[in-house]
Amino acid sequence: MTVTLAAGQPEVDRRARGARATWALLVLLGFAALAALGSGASGVSLGAVLLGIWSGEGLDARTQLVLFEIRLPRLAVGMLVGAALAVSGALMQGLFRNPLADPGLVGVGAGSGLGAVVAIVLGGLLPFQTPWLVPVAAFAGGWCATLILYRVATRQGRTSVAMLLLAGIALAALAGAITGILIYLADDNELRDLTFWSMGSLAGSNWDKAVLGLPFILPVLLFAPLLGGGLNALSLGEAAARHIGHPVERIKLLSVLGVAAAVGAATAIAGGIGFVGIVVPHLLRLATGTDHTRLLPNAAILGAALLVGADTLARLVVAPAELPIGIITAILGAPVFLWILLRQAPLAEA
Amino acid sequence: MIRRAGAVSLAFALMAQAVLADPSRVLVIGGTAAEIVAALGQSGRLVARDATTTFPPELMALPDVGYMRALSPEGVLSTAPDLILAEAGAGPVEAVEVIKASGIPYVTVPENFGPDAVAEKIKVVGAALGQSDAAATLAAKVETGLAEARAKAAEVPAKKRVLFVLTLQGGRVTVGGDDTAAEAIIELAGGVNAAEGVSGYKTMTDEAILAAAPDVILMMERAGAMAAKPEDLKVNPALAATPAGQAGTIVQMDGLKLLGFGPRTPEAAQDLRRALYGA
Amino acid sequence: MLVAEGITVSLSGRRVLEGVDLTARPGEVTAIVGPNGSGKTTLLKALSGDLPMSGAATLNGIAIASAPVWQMAALRAVLAQQITVSFPFTVLEVVRLGLTASAGRETDPRQALARVGLAGYEARPYPHLSGGEQARVHLARVLVQLGAPVGPGGPRWLFLDEPVAALDIGHQLQVMQLAHDFARAGGGVLAVMHDLNLTARFARSVALLAGGRLVAQGGVDAVLRDDTLSAAYRCPIRLNCAPESGRWYLPQMAGALDAH
Numbered sequence: 100m101t102v103t104l105a106a107g108q109p110e111v112d113r114r115a116r117g118a119r120a121t122w123a124l125l126v127l128l129g130f131a132a133l134a135a136l137g138s139g140a141s142g143v144s145l146g147a148v149l150l151g152i153w154s155g156e157g158l159d160a161r162t163q164l165v166l167f168e169i170r171l172p173r174l175a176v177g178m179l180v181g182a183a184l185a186v187s188g189a190l191m192q193g194l195f196r197n198p199l200a201d202p203g204l205v206g207v208g209a210g211s212g213l214g215a216v217v218a219i220v221l222g223g224l225l226p227f228q229t230p231w232l233v234p235v236a237a238f239a240g241g242w243c244a245t246l247i248l249y250r251v252a253t254r255q256g257r258t259s260v261a262m263l264l265l266a267g268i269a270l271a272a273l274a275g276a277i278t279g280i281l282i283y284l285a286d287d288n289e290l291r292d293l294t295f296w297s298m299g300s301l302a303g304s305n306w307d308k309a310v311l312g313l314p315f316i317l318p319v320l321l322f323a324p325l326l327g328g329g330l331n332a333l334s335l336g337e338a339a340a341r342h343i344g345h346p347v348e349r350i351k352l353l354s355v356l357g358v359a360a361a362v363g364a365a366t367a368i369a370g371g372i373g374f375v376g377i378v379v380p381h382l383l384r385l386a387t388g389t390d391h392t393r394l395l396p397n398a399a400i401l402g403a404a405l406l407v408g409a410d411t412l413a414r415l416v417v418a419p420a421e422l423p424i425g426i427i428t429a430i431l432g433a434p435v436f437l438w439i440l441l442r443q444a445p446l447a448e449a
Numbered sequence: 450m451i452r453r454a455g456a457v458s459l460a461f462a463l464m465a466q467a468v469l470a471d472p473s474r475v476l477v478i479g480g481t482a483a484e485i486v487a488a489l490g491q492s493g494r495l496v497a498r499d500a501t502t503t504f505p506p507e508l509m510a511l512p513d514v515g516y517m518r519a520l521s522p523e524g525v526l527s528t529a530p531d532l533i534l535a536e537a538g539a540g541p542v543e544a545v546e547v548i549k550a551s552g553i554p555y556v557t558v559p560e561n562f563g564p565d566a567v568a569e570k571i572k573v574v575g576a577a578l579g580q581s582d583a584a585a586t587l588a589a590k591v592e593t594g595l596a597e598a599r600a601k602a603a604e605v606p607a608k609k610r611v612l613f614v615l616t617l618q619g620g621r622v623t624v625g626g627d628d629t630a631a632e633a634i635i636e637l638a639g640g641v642n643a644a645e646g647v648s649g650y651k652t653m654t655d656e657a658i659l660a661a662a663p664d665v666i667l668m669m670e671r672a673g674a675m676a677a678k679p680e681d682l683k684v685n686p687a688l689a690a691t692p693a694g695q696a697g698t699i700v701q702m703d704g705l706k707l708l709g710f711g712p713r714t715p716e717a718a719q720d721l722r723r724a725l726y727g728a
Numbered sequence: 729m730l731v732a733e734g735i736t737v738s739l740s741g742r743r744v745l746e747g748v749d750l751t752a753r754p755g756e757v758t759a760i761v762g763p764n765g766s767g768k769t770t771l772l773k774a775l776s777g778d779l780p781m782s783g784a785a786t787l788n789g790i791a792i793a794s795a796p797v798w799q800m801a802a803l804r805a806v807l808a809q810q811i812t813v814s815f816p817f818t819v820l821e822v823v824r825l826g827l828t829a830s831a832g833r834e835t836d837p838r839q840a841l842a843r844v845g846l847a848g849y850e851a852r853p854y855p856h857l858s859g860g861e862q863a864r865v866h867l868a869r870v871l872v873q874l875g876a877p878v879g880p881g882g883p884r885w886l887f888l889d890e891p892v893a894a895l896d897i898g899h900q901l902q903v904m905q906l907a908h909d910f911a912r913a914g915g916g917v918l919a920v921m922h923d924l925n926l927t928a929r930f931a932r933s934v935a936l937l938a939g940g941r942l943v944a945q946g947g948v949d950a951v952l953r954d955d956t957l958s959a960a961y962r963c964p965i966r967l968n969c970a971p972e973s974g975r976w977y978l979p980q981m982a983g984a985l986d987a988h
Binding site (some may be wrong): 338344345384388389 | 781805812816
Binding site (some may be wrong): 139140141142161164165168169170211230240283285286287288290291292295300302303304305310385414417418420431 | 550
């Protein structure tokens with residue numbers, strides 16, 4: 100009896116650790132948000148802002164602009180995008196039963212990339228011009244690709260994950276080829292736009308983009324943890340998950356649709372940002388275990404904090420210019436990822 | 450939130466209007482616009498520049514707000530300009546919108562290479578800086594230079610075929626085709642663009658390069674080890690087999706001067722003509 | 729009561745099961761035996777709802793093919809032959825996966841682990857366990873899923889696919905005893921078995937398959953006979969008797985073993 104209790108202790112610890120991690124991550128996100136709001140090339144500091152409000156003098160117009168029209172919407176977009184990418188990564192890894200899976204596997208990346216290229220290159224032919232064209236086209240492209248893939252991979256009501264993977268590769272190749280044709284047609288300026296879009300940036304963030312992303316990303320963040328139990332069971336394989344009583348087909352459909360919505364919207368408003376979707380869930384699995392009901396909300400918080408932090412760096416390093424955030428996430432993400440892999444190697448062999 | 454942006458920008462517009470008459474802190478975005486500011490003798494007013502600004506060299510000492518198509522709104526505002534002179538290609542659109550919402554006067558300098566383009570750019574910059582007279586003088590001088598270049602170009606008896614090569618990466622040859630600044634400057638220097646029929650800057654196939662039969666390869670200058678050497682043409686067999694490749698005739702010029710279509714364009718045309726025909 | 733009639737399954741155009749009738753009663757262990765490729769696992773999978781099949785199969789009167797997954801999960805648990813766990817869960821986390829079913833929460837996961845001889849293994853990473861330990865973790869998981877052998881919907885069922893394949897002889901007996909106890913308490917057990925000796929010892933009813941067809945079903949004495957087994961396995965098999973353990977089966981190798 101004593102043996103059982105003593106041995107059971109670490110398990111209790113592990114679940115409690117997951118809950119504690121949520122609070123710790125929220126604090127981390129708070130700090131990242133304050134740092135993002137309080138730093139920037141213009142030198143407007145949080146202290147000055149608070150002093151202005153507290154002393155009743157209010158804020159001058161420039162401070163207001165920097166705070167409310169530049170930093171705050173950028174913070175909002177950064178949090179949405181970071182959370183969307185990290186949660187989507189965790190969903191995909193659960194669905195594909197592979198810690199290296201990413202949303203690219205269900206065609207969102209290829210589809211939204213194609214959508215963006217079409218908009219950038221052929222947008223000039225439209226009778227009207229709008230800055231919404233690229234985000235909307237990227238989002239639509241991501242959705243179309245995912246739906247096509249899902250249809251292809253579904254036979255007799257059951258979706259083959261392997262089929263999803265293979266068809267995804269074919270679809271990505273096709274989208275890549277069409278993108279190539281369009282790139283050939285593109286002029287010099289369009290090419291440069293494409294390059295910057297593919298590196299991803301939060302530089303174009305404004306309230307409109309935050310409002311565009313919110314209805315697609317927030318529901319996914321809130322409802323993804325409900326899929327956690329099903330994804331846990333899926334790690335035993337589809338048949339076993341069904342035997343336990345999980346509606347496997349519905350879990351697959353909801354995961355894929357959620358990822359398409361969240362990643363499609365994130366890509367639409369911030370371009371292609373890599374590594375968040377793989378590094379964040381991986382870090383969390385090491386720290387608090389695999390339980391998806393905890394992993395999914397924690398991934399949202401850590402993803403948001405990480406992207407906001409990376410963006411703050413991107414804004415400060417070469418101020419008044421800024422680096423594309425994709426570069427920062429890759430420079431920070433790739434070594435961390437390698438380190439994780441090296442640390443993990445003995446466990447994988449065991 | 451959108452309404453708030455409006456209110457803020459209105460407040461800014463009121464403040465900004467007062468200083469518009471004689472801007473003393475100018476942010477310039479775009480290499481050609483910066484050249485014009487300097488040519489008007491107004492570089493003392495510049496507080497910052499973008500990454501494409503490379504001439505005159507002393508401007509390089511100014512803070513850099515980054516590449517003109519990937520501007521950061523806060524970075525731009527942090528230089529506290531009272532006038533922003535930006536070429537038409539500045540972006541991204543959303544960043545430019547926020548910058549404009551700040552109420553800081555924002556003047557767009559056209560970015561083209563037609564016959565009157567240079568004079569037009571100079572006049573826009575001059576008007577924004579309250580230097581319309583000096584601008585008119587400079588524009589007239591440039592116009593004269595261009596007219597001279599055109600006249601000399603017309604006199605060239607046997608026009609050489611010039612292929613502008615943007616990059617030679619991996620043996621793939623990207624050339625300047627129709628409706629490019631490269632074609633415009635080649636014609637202004639009395640040459641013929643060997644890459645007719647290609648639109649914009651495109652990769653050209655080996656057979657098309659052979660058929661284009663350029664007498665001269667024109668490239669942008671790169672510093673030090675990056676500089677193109679005649680041997681480099683050998684990376685592409687088709688290019689090496691052209692008359693230019695056989696003779697090893699490569700002309701290299703500063704990219705901004707060659708393609709910028711600014712105050713230095715008459716000089717660039719003259720330089721290129723001399724390089725092509727020796728006179 | 730499990731009643732299956734005319735179960736036919738085709739995999740990529742080939743009939744692997746043809747018109748199999750099977751009845752299993754609660755309160756006893758029903759074994760499915762037969763040579764490799766005879767369709768034992770296919771039959772179990774079809775009855776678990778994993779494969780499209782024709783024919784009629786009901787469990788406690790509920791049609792297996794059309795019942796929602798949650799309803800089946802409350803009624804029966806399936807222990808498959810090979811299960812890979814794709815993330816490094818702890819042992820207790822794997823066992824707790826069984827709790828999500830509606831019938832669960834009657835069996836404490838720690839108690840279930842103790843019953844399969846894995847008390848004290850709760851916090852161990854599942855990937856670090858041996859194959860036999862992993863197999864018993866999954867047995868604990870299905871015990872947790874089912875809870876008590878009899879529930880409000882009638883007897884609950886354990887479907888086991890070669891439950892002792894990865895186990896040493898001591899654990900083989902332990903696992904079979906668990907299955908036997910579950911049946912004795914009113915539950916139903918349907919187990920695919922390779923080991924005829926264990927089958928004879930723990931099962932009361934046996935279904936013998938060969939070539940995708942049911943060769944015989946009935947009591948151990950009626951089915952596990954020299955002639956039926958020898959025909960099904962295409963190998964001379966002889967029943968021996970020993971006073972303590974009842975009986976055991978030995979294949980007859982050409983002459984040599986016959987010398988006694």
